[in-house]
Every structure is written in C-alpha cells, then in structure tokens.
Amino acid sequence: MIKIYVPLDTTSVSLGADEVVQEITRLAKQNNQDIKIIRNGSWGLFWLETLVEVEVNGQRIAYGPVNEEDVAELFAANFLNGGEHKLRIGDITKVPYLAKQTRLCFARVGLVDPMDIDDYIKHGGFTALKKAFSMSPAMIIKEMEYSGLRGRGGAAFPSYLKLQATKDAIAEEKFVVCNFDEGDSGTFSDRMMGEGDPFMILEGMFLTALAVGASEGYIYLRSEYPIVRKVLNNAIDLARQAGWLGKNVQNSNRDFDIHLRVGAGSYVCGEETALLNSLEGKRGTVRVKPPFPVHKGLFGKPTALFNVISLVSMVPIIEKGGEEYAKYGYDRSRGTCPFQLSGNIKYGGLVELPFGITVRDIIDDFGGGVEFSFDGGRELKLVQIGGPLGYHMSKNDLDNPLDYEHFKALGGHIGHGGIIVMGHDASAKELAHFAFDFCALESCGTCTPCRIGSRRGAEMMEQVISGKSVNENIILIKELCDTLTQTSLCALGGITAVPVLSLIKHFPNEFEDRYNKYVRR
C-alpha cells in the first residue's frame, strides 16, 4: 500500500486539492494500485500547491504544483514510485524556503495527519503536557517568564504576566480562551495551525489551564474558516475519546475540556473583551478595562485568553525549557514568529523564523520579490505589516528588523505577523480610504471617535480621492487621526490612524492638491 499526502489546507483546496485527490483515487483504482491518501496540513509553500507527496520506502517525494490535469501524467511517470517528472521536487524539507526556517510551532504542520491523534503522539505530541503534569503552576509560569514569550495576537503583552494574574485570581471557576479570530488581512498562521496540527493547540490550552488552574477552555473561531472548524471538532472528539480531554486526563487527576465556538462575522470580536461578550452570547461590543479578563473574564470569571500561536509556542517552551526557547530571537522579542508572506509576491507562504530578520531579507530571500508575471505592478511600492490597521512601509524602511520594539519606534506594530507586499500601482489614497472604511464597518459602536470619526474619515478621504479641497481635508484628517488615537476605547479606533498616517508620510504627493500647490507658489 502506497501512502500519498495531499493537503486539506484551505489554500491547497482553493487551488484544487480535492479534485486532485479524486483524480488520483480514480486512476489508482483503474490501474488497481493499492493507495492510501492522507490529507495533511500544508508546508506553507503556496506557489507549490497543490503539493502531492508520495511515500516511497519511508521517503516522502514531493510533486508540485499539481493540477487535476497533471495527475494522469504523473501516473504515466510512475510517481507512485517517485518517478521523474517536471513537477518532481523530491524531499520537500530540503527546499531552502523550508530548510532555512526555524519551525518550533510549525514543526509538525505538513508532516503529520491532522485527523490522527496517534500520528500526533508518534511525532512527540503531548510530551510537554505529560511533563507539565508533574510541574507546579509556579514552575510552568517560570518557564514562560524565562522564554520571554509575548502575545502573538497583536498586543505583544508578556504572556507569563497574564498567566500569573489569572493564577492569582481567587475563584471557584476559571477559563482558558483561545483567540482563533485571526481577523487581520494578510494573516493565515492560525488557520494553517488549526488545519495542520490541531492537537498542538489543545495541548497549549491544556498547559495554560494547568498554569492558571482552569478546567474548561473555549476556542473562539472565526466563521470564515470552515475547514478549521471541521478539523478542530474532530481533534477535540479524538482527544476526548483517547482520554486527553475530560475528567482525570491520563490519570493525572486533572480535568480539562474544550468547547469550540464559531463567530459570526465581526472583526472587533477578535478584541479580547468583545470576544468574551460574543462567547457569552452577547453583542460583540468592547468592555471597559478594568476589570481585566484575568480577573473578570468569561462569565465574569478569571480568564486566560491567548492567541493560537501564543498557545502553541508554550508547547516547545515546556518541552525544551524556557531558556532554550529564549535563545532564539532578537532584543526583547524572544523566540520565533510565523511570518506570513502574501500580496503581490512571487513565493507567498508561511515562514517561521526567529524575530530580527529584516523585512527586506524575508521578502527577497523567501518571497522572491514582487511577482513580475502578475499584473499587480512590476516594482515593489510598499509593504503593509500587521493587518488592515498595520503600518505601511516604504521601500526605504525595509531594512527594519522584524521585532516588536523596532516597529513600535516606527509607529507601527508586527501585529499577527502578516506581511503584504504591494506593487507600484497600489494607490495610497485608496488604501488610506480603506483603513477608515474598514474601521467604520467593523466599529462596535461603543465609543464616539471610532463610531463617528471613522466614517467622517472615510468621507473626507473620498473627497481627497475625487480631488475636492484636498489639502484642507488632509489637515482635518490628521487632527481626526490624533483624536482617534488618543481617545478611542479599544485599539480598533486606536490604531486606525497607523496605516493612514504612514501612507500620508510616505506618499505625500499622492495626498496633495497639485493645482493648489502650483497656484500658491
């Protein structure tokens, strides 16, 4: 029997993975070949999707990108025995794009069968958890402190502090919440983790539960990820059956169970307090802080809420030790971060690296620069990092290293590590308008600057686009940005100014009324 790996990953499927699977099955039956198709996660080399791997005496030989139409050829080329073909790549892990990465979080993604808990265990799954069973909460939190882990969801808050505070809160009931809302455009690391190695998320949540003394966990998943929903649900079921979730897990006399909840189309529900409201079945509006979730979180109980990647990062930290993890990274940004390359770029995909690599290097060495073949513009114009409310970098600040402090200094943020490359015909005006418009569309409506200001900003930017009293509008827009930044209740309104101001800064001439300027001279 021959094992064939075809990803169930959203991107692969969007590029025809399911059709490829059907075709392979059909032809295998025809040539009565005994095969077993395993739907793995994606390695994250998206220009190679659909990537098909065949296991030939223990070795996995990759072919890609494979289309439905190519399958017949592949059979002809006897790919089931690793036969030669123009699409043959060989050992995928030898491909520099992958080889040059430091995969602590994504170590198993692509490799394992996400629908098979034994496969997870075979590849070292749950070792951290087993270790943690014999650790005190204090010890676990210490490791987190040593690791220097900071929240990967955007705020970059030291994770151990959150754990400590939740642990110290006195309550008969506490919760762990996994923030799987991944709303930022240009990001997909949570998604790939959910599709490629779901058990690792459960393990990370369990570690958190042990640290804070919680016995129930919730995953809040955005509705745009149907495949994750399927895979996670299955993972939770398997974990329950295999006694990795539920009462007295693996005779550790520790109880922990996880519930999956699916959102309903609201970006702000990624904000922790709005998320909690949504989990409680309420309107996803933002709550004031204090009280903080660590004290009054889900259902008013102390709650440790973390992003997916923060949670999975805890697994290697416990497994290898905090110091070991802290060896990676740069300055005060320790460990690795799964960066996500997208937009108008040759080799889009997921790149897990220690903090500190410059934007230029990651775009050139991994991304291969802008995609000439593609009509998005022949030369790089700007790079947006950290989602729709992220900073737009000009060509000139690409040597900025990817770490929290440098981006703060720049006036931006790494956010969730999404890197969107844009070619020269992307319009700064349109992007600035988009930022306001997006904020207006997603505003929860609680606070004045964001509820009203974002719409006013969008309107004024429309005027700028259509050339109406441009300079005056830009002056007002800057003042509006200041008001949004200083007075918004949450970061949605609070950082909407970031893209806008960075665009105005880098591309001033696109935002000024040439005619008036001319006249004034």
Added chain:
Amino acid sequence: MQSKYNPSNAINVKCDYGTPAVDSKKEVSLTIDGQTITAFEGESIMRASLKNGINIPRLCATDSLKPIGGCRLCIVEIEGARTTTSCTAIVAEGLVVTTESKELFKLRKNLLDLYISEHPLDCLVCSANGDCDLQTLCAEHGVRGSRFLVEDRKPHKPVIDHSAPYFDYESTKCISCYKCVRVCIETQGTFALTVKGRGLNSEVCPGLFDFKNSICVSCGKCIEVCPTASLNEKNIVSMGLPSKQVATTCAYCGVGCGLIVETKMDEIVRITPNSNTASNKNHLCVKGRFAYDYVTHKERILEPLIRENINAPWKKVSFDEAFAFIAKGFNQIKEKYGNEALGSLASSRCTIEEIYSLQKLNRTAFGNNNIDNCARRCHSPTGYGLEQTLGTSSGTQDFNSIEQVDVFLIVGANPTNAHPVVGSRLKKRMRVSGVKTIVIDPMETELVNSPLIKADVHLQIKPGTNVAVLNAIAHVLVTQNLIDKKYIKNYLDKTFVQEYMDFIKQEQHSPENVAKIAEVSSYDIVKAANIYASSHKSSIYYGLGVTEHAHGSDGVMTLANLAMLTGNLGRDGSGINPLRGQNNVQGACDVGAYPHSTIGYEDVTSQKVADKYTKAWGVKQTTKVGLKMPEMIDNALQDKFKGFFIQGEEIMQSEPDLPRIAKALSKMDFVVQLDLFLNETSAFAHVFLPGCSFLEKNGIFINAERRLSRVRNALKPKVELQEWQTIAKVATAMGFDMHYNQPEEILDEMKGLWDDISEVSYDKIDLLGGVQWPCNKENPNGSPVLHQDKIIRKGGGALKICDYQETKSTADVDFPFTLITGRILVHYNVGTQTRRTKNSEWHEKDELLIHPSDAQSLALKTGDLVSLISKTNAISIMIRLSKKVKVGTVFTTFHHPDTAINAIQGWEKDKVTKCPEFKVTAVKIEATNTLSEWQITRNEQIEKQKDFFEASI
C-alpha cells in the same frame, strides 16, 4: 434628563457622581488638578473628582450604572500614563491627575464636533433646549459647527416613534450613550430596549415593535437619563421646561416613592424621582411618574353636593350649608338609634393628619369605635398575625435591605405589578449570581420567569392552600433539623416551642401529604425548605396572596413561624415583610382608624387607654370594641347601622358581594362621602364633600416600611378646604369642637399620644429622606430593622399553631374553576384615578386570564365574552389566553366598574380579622353574548346617577 434648577424649597437632590459607589471604606490619597484629595479604594477618578467638586465633562456616565467608556469626554491626563477616561480609570495612591488642559480641551472639542456632525442643529426649536447635556457641553467648548462634516454625506433614515402615551423617541437626536438601554436593564429590569446594528448604524430600539406595543412598562427612567431630546416627555415637548419644583410623595402604592413634582403656571410639567428618598432609590413606576392627569380631570368635584334622598338629583351648596346638613343628618340618627348606629371608613389614600382627624371625629362626635379602613380587606391579617407572633403589626425591614438578601421567599405577592419600584429592586438583587429565589404563587409572576430571572423553586400551588404548604416547609425544617436552635432558645417564647414542635412534626404536614393538597411536587417543597434555611440572609416578602383568604391570619402566622424557626429575623437582609398596599394604609392603622385600637395600637378595651383619650380629647371614651367594616354592613342590613362617613373608599366596587353592599347602603339613612370623584358608592350618598388630591395637600404618608414621608402641595388647592379642615368643621358642626390651623398641629397632637413618633418632625423627614418608626428618644433617627437584639413581643417570639383547613369556597364539580383577583401595573384599585389618565390606553377593560388548555376544553379563544358564574352571582367578561395562570384557575382585575367582578365574590372572610377571601372564588364559565343582569341594572343605575349630577349644574 436630569434637571438643573436650584429649587427654592426643601428639596436636597443628591448630585450624580458619575459612577457607582464602592463597598470599600479603605482610603487612598491622590492629586487632582493640584488638589490633594482622598477617595475610597476602587472608586473611579470621576467619582473622586465630582465628590470634591471638580467637574468633569461627561455624557455616558451616571452613578446608577456601570461605566461603558463610550463618550470619551471625561478623558483626563495621568502622570506617566496615556490619556484615559476618568469614569473607567480607578484611583490609586499618589496618582497625579489633570482634568483640564489645552490638549484635553482640543480632544473634547473634536469629540463634540463629531457628535454634532451627526446631529441636527435644532437647538432653538428643540424640546431639550436649555436642558440638554450635549448642548451645554458644546457651549462650554465653543463648538460652532462641525469641521469634519462633508456636505455630500448620506445621513441614515431617522426613527420617529410617538406611539407611547407619555413620551416620544426620535433617533435623530440620539447620541448613543446607551444610558436608556442600560437603565432599562440594570435599574428597571424590563429589558425592553436594545441597541440595533453596530458602528454608526447602532440605534436604540424597543425590539420588533414600537414603544406602545413593546414590553416597555413606561417607568420613564430612560427618558430621565437621556441627555438629549431623543427620549423626551410629551409634556416637555408641548409645554416646555418647568419653573417650579416641589418634593412630595407618591400617593398610589405602599412603596411611597419620593417625587419631585415640576410645575409651571400651576400645571404639572413633569414628575421625577427624589434622589434623596430612601424608599425608591431614585426610581419610579408609570403611575407615580405619569398617571396624574386625574387631578385636573373635568369630572373632579370641587364643591359640596347634598340631597335629601338617593333618588333625587344633587344640589351644589356651600361648605357651611353642607356642614349644617351633615350635622343635622348624623345627630338625628344619634337621637333616633343611638351612637352605635354611626360609623366611618377612613381612606388610606389620605395623610395621617387627615385620617387621625376622622378617627377623632368618630371617637368624639360619633362617640364610638366604629371606624375602619381599607386594611380590613387588605392586610388586617398582617396586623393581627405579626402582632400575635412578633409583637408589631408591621414589616421588619426597610427596602434598602433588599440589597443584602441572599435568599428571597416571595409568597402571594406580585411586586412588578403592585409595588413596581420594589419589584425592580428585587429583580436587581435576584440577578446577582448566587442569590436564590423561592416563589409561592399560583401564577407565574415576573419574579418566577422574566429576562435573567428564573426562580429556583416555584411552588405553583392551588389557591387557598398557603397554610398547608408553609406548614409542610416548617415540617421539613424541623424534621431535617434545619432550624436555628440557638435562636429559638434565645429569642422565642418558651411556652409555645415544645407544643409547636410536636404539632409540626405530625405526618399530616409531610411534604408528601401536602403535595397532594396543594397540587405541587413534594420534592419542590423540600427544596424550598432547604434553600430558605441555607442562609441567615433569607427574607420573606408577601402580599394579598397570603392575607385575602378565609385563613389569612393563619397564613401570616405560619410565615412568621418560618422566620423564627430559622432565625431569619432582626438582621439587615433577613426578616418578614408584608408589601402593604395603599400609600398610607400602614399609617391609617398606626393612627387609630381601627375599631379595636387607637393611635399607636393601644387596646380600646382597656380603661386606662379610654381614660387617656378622654383626657386628651375632653370627650368620654368607650371601652367597647367598634364595628369592623363588614359588621357595619351586616348591622345595616339589620337596620342597626344608619349613618356612614366614607372617606376615599369606593366600597361599591372594592368590597366583595356588591349586591349585599348595595342593599346595606340603601338601607342607611345618611351617607356622607369625602372623595375626589362621584363614584359607584355615591349612588347611595346623601352628601358629597370634595376632597383634595395628594398634590394639593400637606402632611405625612407612612409606607410599607413604616417610613414617614412628606406630602406637600405642588398645586394650588382646587377645593376651598383641606380635608382635615373639612373633617374638623363637621365635628364642630356636630357640637364637638375641633380646630387646627396647620397639619403640624395635628402631628404634634399625635406625637403627644404615640411615643413611637415622638421625635418625628417635618424637617427631620426632609433631611433623612423619610424616617421609620419607632422614632423616639431611643431611636432619634428612626428604626430600619426591628427585632434586632430581641423580638418585640413580650416574652419573645411566639410560634403559633395553625392547622390547615380547606376553605368553603374551594372549587367543586359544579363550579370547577378557582377565580383569583388581583392587579395589573397600569391601573390602581378601583381605577377612579388611573382610568382618568392615559394609562387606560393600555388597559380599557378587565380581562379574564385563562390557561390555553382550559380554554381549549371550553372551546374558547381570546376575545370571547364569557359569563363568569359564582355561587352568589354572575358577570360577563372578555377572556384572554395566558400560560401564566395555573390550569384550573382564572385571574382577573377589579379595576373597572362596568365589570364589577366583586359582584360575584362571596362573603367568606378571615375568621379573626374579617378580611374578605378575594383570592378564592369557585366559579363556572359559560360562553355568552350579553352582559349579566346585574351588570345591566348597575349600568342603568350609573346612567341615572349621571343624570342626577347633570341636573345639579
């Protein structure tokens, strides 16, 4: 909207500190605008500032609500931190805060600019003009228009909703502070409002329907907190702002809410809660806030009317003519039949000064103790039951202690309808997680099931079985050893304990047996007992479902037993509280409108007492107990009772067995009525004396908490004489000189006779927002909680043995349904007042609620007219299907005279106190298409009386 006037009178309105008070009394010190101040730990910077007179701009904060940090205008600078909102930021030792700076001013101005970019600039013609927080702030910040506004923006379509009777909603003026939504949830507890949509589309909305058809109960709180014109009284829209304010007390129910009545040109513009009164915690219900139009209704009678006999037209006369006529009438009867043939009925709607003068008239001019009040058909069993067991005929706590209660036992009371503000306060506490609720009631009230309210146990018992059920609970307490032995030992009267224990242990009281009698599950009875005993902050609140029964007094005493057995008494948060009905029914009983007791509950049969009052009043007092109301009726039927003074009681609608009442009244020689309106009782009156509404009088009401509150005239009296004057002049005309210049003089006289109010003064009442008797040398500031170190009864609390007996009125094969009568929110008792307000828009006639399954078996549907037949009489009434009533029972109200439900209620009464059995009547139900005979003749009579009145003008 919060008013901004500086009242010239005794009002001391609490100022709004923006965010709620904290429990902590631990102090921290910080610097705000250079001023070093101390604040309580956990307090917001806003509260700390406002308490120290440092004002901070704000639009979304108020100290009755948790902050949401919405408007952002309250931003302040904190040294070493980023600019933050003071309503959400918490004080900390050593903080250095700045509330005013160029930067803050600029930001606030921009925020206000954003507001008005969404706001029509109608100030000049706006109903909130001059009373609008947005307007004021824009003025303070020199906002002169919106700079951020682009001309070609598309405004979203406004919502205009004028459907509600008393207020309008217009979304165009809404600034999304969501105070309205939040008070409807947090304060009122109705959850009628929500925010629809998100972002700039967010919009306040009363669900799928307009306000009129939503679940909104028009408490008016949202209008009060709305900072703009978005939610505004129709009155303000049409009349503009008031010019004068007077603090007084609501004259409807026994909650006794403090009111600020705002008027101009001697007309009421608006009524808001008095934030300084303890009973209502700055809240009101639809009646107190809005239902006052009856006061100026054209049918108000303002001059005395007399007639020789009840089949003659009325004659308008001067007061002096009337007094002479009355003196003649009563004195003739005296001569002909003797003192015993006279008596009077005091109105619990009136002030204690007015009631006291009437009982004095009765005990001097009439020379007997034949005086009673509506407590007879209300909480007389409470008076008796609590006196017997605890030694005081009144509730043991104040309403504030609701906030301390951990277990509620609600028996036969429907507070969200009958005591709405207390209902809201109960619900607020019940929503706190961990607080438990047991409800004993045949109906599913809002305390059983409503948004975020789910009773832990609902014993939906068969009407009339209280005593059985409460004994069963006691049985469980005793047999499962859930009792407080120490308390029993130290607080109870030994002589009763052993006997009671032997009695209650008997098998007949076991949950299993009683479950069959009461038609509930024995499991629930056991659960209820366990929950009630699980805390020392368990509190009982009960109502007419306990008292208005053939064994009402037993019901009260069995309830008191539960409190005594578990030691749930005499603490803040535990006790037993009758929800007394009328605004001043507690007062009416307190000041002696009772046939067996004088002011302060002194026993009239004691010679000592008789001598005391003989001395005080200079008229010989008898030691003969007087006639109770129903006894007066029975005597009248035997021609032994001939002359009746009726102050503010519509007995021809509110007494049971109306045909009997009619017969009795028509047999009397001389009936004098003191009332606001000609009502059904007037048909039998020879004299009608015009009374003053509560808005035209001065004095004191005593509410269900024993709290004395001030009543002040907000309007010029529409009638020549105050009621206490009228009464005094009647007495004088009869030859018994009675004279006061001021109500204070009456208060002073009462203080001399009743020690429990000896330290009361009008000023003290204003200052403390009401005082609860006893208010004497020992308790100069009054007594919120009774029975603290000992139970007041001599010898300690008495466990009374009350065995359950089935009432004669129990349903049977011929009369298979049990009729319960009670109340709805918008109408008050006989409705003479509320029917003359816009409240009628919600409820034009009494309806019979019947369970769908019963309706089905009778093949009836909502809107059908049925004939409701009891053993004594029949009336016709429209039905409405409702799952809230218990199968086999039907419910209706007694608010409308054309229904006159009381015509079919029997003469069954509580054996001791003679309180009518209003809560159990066996009936059968048949489809019909006409009014009943009785109703038809009654309606004819009503017409005839109308003609008599027309003729008088």
Added chain:
Amino acid sequence: MFKEYDFDTALKIIEKNINLRGGLVETLRNLADVFGYINEELYPALANAFSLSEAGVLGVVSFYSDFKTTPRAKNVIKVCMAEGCYARKSKNMIKVLCDTLEIDIGEERDDGEFEIEEVFCLGNCAVGPNIVVNEKLYARVTSDNVKNIINKNCKGK
C-alpha cells in the same frame, strides 16, 4: 445550499442548545448555517431559551454581519475586499463580477438569483484574489476567469 426554513426544525435546534452557557450566538450560528438566515418568528423562543427579552435577541442578531434576517439569494458570492487581495488586483476582477451579475457589492439581485457579500480576508491571501461561490473557495480569480467560475458553479442565470 441552505435548507428551506421551517419552524419545527428551528425549534429543535434551539432546544438542543438550551443548556449551552451563553449559547445565543452559537444557536443563531447553527440556525444561520442551516437556513441561511434567522427568521424573526423565532425571537420569542430564543428569548425564552436564554432568559432574554426579544429585544435583546434582536440586538445580538443585528450586531453580526453573518446573521441575516431574510432568506438568502439562490447563489451567494462572497468577495474578499481586503488588502492581500487588493494587492493582487482584486479591483478589476470585482468590477467584472459586478457587471456580469448586474449588482453591486452587498446587493441582492431582484430576481433573487444572486447576492454579492463583502468579506475581509479568507486567510488565503498568498494566492488571491479570492471569492467564495456557494461555500466553495476560489483562488487566483482574475477578470478573465471569474465569469467561467460563476457559470460553472451557479444554477440559474
């Protein structure tokens, strides 16, 4: 794609969730997944199940863009409007799409055949522009191939 709405099935869904802590959003989610929208006649049942007022239910329904209150069009097309796809020229493709279906973003066609919904990032940014046609995700959608994708996947015209 979606089931025809019927009250009893809906009630079963609600009853199934009645003990879910704070389960309103989850229940609405389930209803939307099955019927494509939330029928307002369910508000009383929902209010009862989660101890809310009907207004409260309406407030929640109206907050989330996934919760529609009217039946969906035969064919629902979701278009990613976010930057990743923008960078890959989604603009042109979207224009063609709208022209072909003769409706704007966020509109439903009068004949109830088509409906275009805007979404922000489907997590497929590396291979955009992306659209979802009746739940099926398509990557690298261009002005040229968008027509065929629609034709291939949409019954009706």
